[in-house]
Amino acid sequence: MRLMPFFFAALAVAFCLPAGCTAQRKEPPAASHSTAPAPKGAPENSVPAHDSATLDSVELPAAASSAAGADAANDVAALRRQLADATDVAAQVQAIDALASVGKRGAAAADDLVALTTASDADVRWHAARALGMFGSAASSASPTLVKLLGDAEPVVAAQAAHALGLVNKSAGDSIVEPLIEATLHADPRVRRAAVKSLRRVSTPERLAPLVARHLSDADPSVVLPALHTLADMRDESVPLLLAALDEPKARYWAAVAAAEIGPDAAPAVGKLTTLAADGELDERMQAMFALAAIGEPAAAAAPTLIEALSGNEEMLKFAAAFALGKLRAAAADAPLTATAGDDDPFLAAVASWALARIHPDDPARVTAAAEKLQAGLQHTDATVKAGSINGLSDLAGSLDTETRQALATAYATLLDDPDPAVAVAAGGALVRLGPDAATAIRGELADMATRMRGMELLAAQGAAAKPFVAEMTAALTDEDAAFASEAAVALAAVGADAAPAVPTLVKLLAAATPAPVRYTAMYALGRIGGPAKPALARLLDLSQSNDELESTVAIWAALKIEPGDKELFETAIPRLQKALRAESELARLEAAVSLGDIGPAAAASIPMLELLLEDDPSRSVREAAAAALEKVSAGQ
Numbered sequence: 223m224r225l226m227p228f229f230f231a232a233l234a235v236a237f238c239l240p241a242g243c244t245a246q247r248k249e250p251p252a253a254s255h256s257t258a259p260a261p262k263g264a265p266e267n268s269v270p271a272h273d274s275a276t277l278d279s280v281e282l283p284a285a286a287s288s289a290a291g292a293d294a295a296n297d298v299a300a301l302r303r304q305l306a307d308a309t310d311v312a313a314q315v316q317a318i319d320a321l322a323s324v325g326k327r328g329a330a331a332a333d334d335l336v337a338l339t340t341a342s343d344a345d346v347r348w349h350a351a352r353a354l355g356m357f358g359s360a361a362s363s364a365s366p367t368l369v370k371l372l373g374d375a376e377p378v379v380a381a382q383a384a385h386a387l388g389l390v391n392k393s394a395g396d397s398i399v400e401p402l403i404e405a406t407l408h409a410d411p412r413v414r415r416a417a418v419k420s421l422r423r424v425s426t427p428e429r430l431a432p433l434v435a436r437h438l439s440d441a442d443p444s445v446v447l448p449a450l451h452t453l454a455d456m457r458d459e460s461v462p463l464l465l466a467a468l469d470e471p472k473a474r475y476w477a478a479v480a481a482a483e484i485g486p487d488a489a490p491a492v493g494k495l496t497t498l499a500a501d502g503e504l505d506e507r508m509q510a511m512f513a514l515a516a517i518g519e520p521a522a523a524a525a526p527t528l529i530e531a532l533s534g535n536e537e538m539l540k541f542a543a544a545f546a547l548g549k550l551r552a553a554a555a556d557a558p559l560t561a562t563a564g565d566d567d568p569f570l571a572a573v574a575s576w577a578l579a580r581i582h583p584d585d586p587a588r589v590t591a592a593a594e595k596l597q598a599g600l601q602h603t604d605a606t607v608k609a610g611s612i613n614g615l616s617d618l619a620g621s622l623d624t625e626t627r628q629a630l631a632t633a634y635a636t637l638l639d640d641p642d643p644a645v646a647v648a649a650g651g652a653l654v655r656l657g658p659d660a661a662t663a664i665r666g667e668l669a670d671m672a673t674r675m676r677g678m679e680l681l682a683a684q685g686a687a688a689k690p691f692v693a694e695m696t697a698a699l700t701d702e703d704a705a706f707a708s709e710a711a712v713a714l715a716a717v718g719a720d721a722a723p724a725v726p727t728l729v730k731l732l733a734a735a736t737p738a739p740v741r742y743t744a745m746y747a748l749g750r751i752g753g754p755a756k757p758a759l760a761r762l763l764d765l766s767q768s769n770d771e772l773e774s775t776v777a778i779w780a781a782l783k784i785e786p787g788d789k790e791l792f793e794t795a796i797p798r799l800q801k802a803l804r805a806e807s808e809l810a811r812l813e814a815a816v817s818l819g820d821i822g823p824a825a826a827a828s829i830p831m832l833e834l835l836l837e838d839d840p841s842r843s844v845r846e847a848a849a850a851a852l853e854k855v856s857a858g859q
Contacts, residue, residue, distance in 0.1 A: 298324060302331050314338070315349050319830050322353035329360035336367045344376040351379060352830065355386025362390045369401045372417075377410035381838045384413055388420025399425055412838035418460060419837075457487040468494040475506045481513035488513065489520040496524040499531070507531070508542045515546035525552035532558045541570055548577025556581070563591070569607050572596050576614045583621045592618060593626065600633055605642035612637065612648040616655050624659060631656050631663040638667075638676065653680055657687040668694060675706055682713040689720045696724040699744070704737040711743035715750035722754035732761045742776050749780030749813075759784055766794060775802055782817055792824050803831045811835065812844045819851030826855055 298321065305317035318335065321328040331353075338350040351371055354361045368390070371383030384405050391398055402424075405417035460480065467477035468491060478498060481488040488495075492514065499510035511528065514521040524546070531543040532555065544562055547555040555577070562574035572595040579585070579592035592614070599611030612634065619627055630652070637649035653660045660680070667677030678698065681688040688695075691713070698710035711728070714721040724747070731744035745762065748755040762784070765777035775798040782788070782795055795817070802814035815835060818825045832855065835848035 298327055298330050301328070302334060305331070305334055311343050311345055314341075314346050318346070318349040318353050322349075322356040322830070325356060326358055326360040328353065329357040332357060332361045332364055336364050339367055339371055344374075344379055347371070347374065347376070348379045348382040348834075349830065351382040351386050352833070355382070355389040358389055359392055360390075365390060365398060369398065372401050372405050372413070377408070377413055378834070378838060380405070380408065381410070381412040381416045382834070384416035384420055385837050388416075388423035391424050411840045416837055418463070422459070422462065457484050460484070461488055461490055464488065465491055465494065468498065474498055474502070475509060478506065478509040478513045482509065482516045485516045486518055486520060489517050492517060492521045492523060495521070496527050499524065500527045504536065504539070508538055511539070511542040511546045515542075515549040518549050519551055521546075522550055522552065525550055525554050528552065529555050529558055532562060537567075537570075541573060544570065544573045544577050548573070548580040551581045553581055568595070569599065569602075569610070572599055572611065572614065576618065579618055579621065583618075589618060589621045593622060597630075597633075600637070605640070605645050608637070608640070609642070609644045609648040612645070612652050616648075616652040619652075619656060627656055627659040628662060631660040634660075635663040635666060638673075650676075650680065650683075654683045657684060658690065660684075661690060664691070665694075675709060678706065678709040678713055682709065682716045685716040686718060686720065688713060689717055692717060692721050692723055695721070696727050699724065699727050699731060699740075704740050707731075707740045708743040711740065711747040715743075715747040718750055719752055719754055721747065721751050725751060725755050725757060728755070729758045729761060732758065732765065738770070738773070742773065745773075745776045745780045749776075749783035752783050755780075755784050766791075771798075774798065779813060779817055782820065786820050789824070792821055796821065796825050796828065799825075800828050800831055803828070803835055808841045808844060811839065812841070812847045815844065815847040815851045819847070819854040822854050823857055829855060 301317055301321050301324075305314065305321065308314040308317050318338070321331050321335070335350040335353050338346050341347055341350070351368060354364045354368065365387060368383045368387045372380050372387075374380045374383065384402060387398055387402060399421065402417045402421050405413050406421070408414050408417070461484070464477045464480055464484075467473040468481075470477075477491075478495060481491050481495060495510045495513050495517075499507050499514060501507075502510060511531070514524045514528070528543045528547050528550070529552070531539045532547065534540070540562065544559060547559060559574045559578050559581075563571050563578060565571045565574065572592070575588070575592035575595050579589045582588050596611045596614045596618075599607050599614075602608050602611070615622075615630055619630070622630070634649040634653045634656075638646055638653075640646045640649065653663060664677050664680050667673045667680065670677075678695075681691050681695065695710045695714045695717075699707050699714075701707045701710070711731075714724050714728070728744045728748050728751075731740055733741075736744070745765070748758045748762070759781060762777045762781040766774050766781060768774040768777065778791060778795045778798055779802070782791055785791070799814045799818050799821075802810050803818075805811055805814070815832060818828045818832065829852065832848045832852045836845050836852060839845050839848065
């Protein structure tokens with residue numbers, strides 16, 4: 223099943239977004255500060271971080287060697303006795319992680335850990351799988367057990383098994399490769415990512431390509447698309463597989479889809495994508511053009527092929543070619559684009575004019591012509607054209623004068639209420655990108671009771687650019703509507719240290735009488751403000767002793783952000799931050815990882831959880847934060 227009509231519509235919706243052409247990923251008009259659960263098999267950007275049943279039962283120990291002592295940490299026999307004597311899950315996990323920390327020497331305990339892969343508690347199972355992987359090839363005999371764990375009901379266990387398979391096998395036969403390829407189509411992105419990484423370790427792209435092609439061609443698009451999101455999220459890590467897949471007739475369409483999602487990191491595929499754009503089936507050609515557009519200027523060598531398509535007779539290819547030529551900034555396309563800018567189809571003419579303006583951003587005449595055609599598209603009855611026009615104008619905003627940008631902000635604000643979600647989303651994103659030039663429009667949103675929450679969300683999404691609104695945000699902190707007051711605190715947090723004038727009001731909100739949601743977000747804002755929020759430190763330390771677990775965690779996190787070098791806070795903070803690594807909120811996981819990294823080697827007990835985050839988290843930002851934290855926490859080990 224191919225999705226050609228879908229891609230035609232996606233061109234107009236995405237216009238300037240490489241990923242939007244392939245998966246209908248919609249960004250909210252304001253940044254979300256939580257990750258909502260999604261149905262099984264949903265696109266990767268909406269999958270929650272961890273199933274609540276998998277990771278909430280274990281509080282990791284303050285130090286991996288606390289029970290066994292420093293000498294026992296290197297004594298595998300003692301650690302095996304510690305594991306055998308463990309009477310609860312926490313003690314088992316502590317002993318398993320201690321064995322993992324000694325590397326290959328711990329392989330003497332491989333049979334013990336294989337036995338624990340059938341434990342009833344998922345935490346024990348995934349820690350056991352991780353430890354087997356840490357033993358490397360010394361634990362290769364555990365491969366059949368790890369293959370079996372790929373089918374575990376808990377994705378975190380399956381993901382750790384997939385990761386371990388790539389570590390214990392220097393190379394692998396079909397008994398390993400086939401199950402790992404199956405795992406690349408798993409419903410959970412953590413398992414998919416781990417499987418792709420392990421496949422790269424144990425085999426070559428050339429050998430894998432026919433197998434991958436078979437799985438891609440046999441699978442339903444509803445299964446394939448989430449897998450492609452995973453490949454795209456892995457960026458350059460997945461390119462070798464894509465290069466091989468582009469040579470396979472059954473896989474090249476889907477490989478081009480993934481390349482479009484990857485963007486510039488897929489530059490090594492330009493040659494093969496160019497060939498596909500010239501010689502493939504119609505839908506393959508169009509998707510290859512979208513991929514070249516997503517790669518952008520590094521795909522300049524494809525310009526002649528795109529120019530030929532623009533001058534051809536296939537209308538859908540003309541749209542894709544004009545779009546791609548604009549993204550490539552292909553000056554050689556001036557003549558055919560100029561001709562196309564006079565096309566009878568107003569949207570094709572607008573796309574060509576946009577491309578010319580992209581190629582010549584310092585040419586006022588071309589920029590004005592494109593802006594006028596795209597502005598006309600804002601009034602179009604077709605929602606696809608409207609959304610595409612918004613995104614095209616947003617892409618040209620840097621070449622427009624202040625007056626035009628402000629006028630566009632007013633137009634975008636009216637489109638926030640468009641009945642088509644794609645139009646509303648595009649309008650919100652465009653307002654955020656306009657920064658200070660959207661100030662008047664956002665103030666209008668804030669002044670209307672019906673839209674003021676949306677206006678505050680837009681400010682939160684603008685981040686530091688919302689600094690001129692600090693006074694309005696501060697005033698909103700005491701609003702009777704707790705949800706609006708909380709959103710104001712989130713917006714102040716996004717501004718950061720420049721929101722220091724709000725500190726006195728935020729400190730007052732730490733009083734017990736303040737509604738809990740407002741108190742939590744006030745603490746978060748104080749932490750993001752950092753050093754200038756020092757007047758809040760004493761109250762935050764009081765709240766860190768609260769019986770309310772969420773309150774105490776946010777309070778200790780905020781205190782560390784204000785006084786990052788206070789080692790007395792570490793003992794209290796580390797276990798709570800470890801637990802926050804398992805939070806459903808993406809922001810909570812990211813901030814916890816950053817804070818543990820700031821603590822450094824004193825947070826060494828967090829290494830297993832940070833490694834889990836690095837391998838399994840659905841958010842690339844969180845994974846990158848975990849990688850940075852691991853480097854700091856592991857320093858000197």
